Amino acid sequence: MKSPSIIVLTGPSGAGKSTVAKALLERHPAGLIRFITTTTRPTRPGEKNGEAYHFTSRKYFEKGVKAERFFEWASAYNELYGSDKQELERLRKQEKPILIVLNTEGAQTIKSLVPETNIIFIDAPEAELEKRLRARAGRDNELELRIQTMTEERAFRDQADFVVINHADELEQTIQQVEAIIKTLE
Secondary structure, eight states: OOOOOEEEEEOSTTSSHHHHHHHHHHHOTTTOEEEOOEEOSOOOTTOOBTTTBEEOOHHHHHHHHHTTOEEEEEEETTEEEEEEHHHHHHHHTTTSOEEEEOOHHHHHHHHHHSTTOEEEEEEOOHHHHHHHHHHTTTTOTTHHHHHHHHHHHHGGGGGSSEEEEOOTTOHHHHHHHHHHHHHHHO
8 A cells, every 4th residue: 555645835934835735725625634733832813723733832742742742843933833643644544645834844854754755845035925924023023033034944945846936916826836736746
């Protein structure tokens, strides 16, 4: 039995990874499974536990780290993010492609653990990324840190299997490009 493919959407903060993932899952509910990562960050308006993330306390997350529950985890923007080992194994048994949204560090880790993972790097022009990050400033006090980290995250672009540019007002085109890439992986 062949293991299902793992598709990671990664890229800098504000590039549109979560938006693209949400659209893909809505359009292909029977063809993709969403792997939901765990985080200690507070929910943003409109987010629900178990959809974009499993939201948890720092104490609970740290217990999971000590128990080696995560196959990858990282600290980003003063919050913790991780991917549960048992959840990945459970999803792999369903024999459908698994879609994961990770930061670049998480993408590198899963690629090293599961080399057949396909990494799609979602990027945007630098000025557009900065604009998107500034628009989040009301909900996110980490603006300067995110802008600084953006350059580091974009350096991972050359290590990705595929790169898609999410230009302003071209979200539909971005989604279609990612759909076309996923179709080639089947």
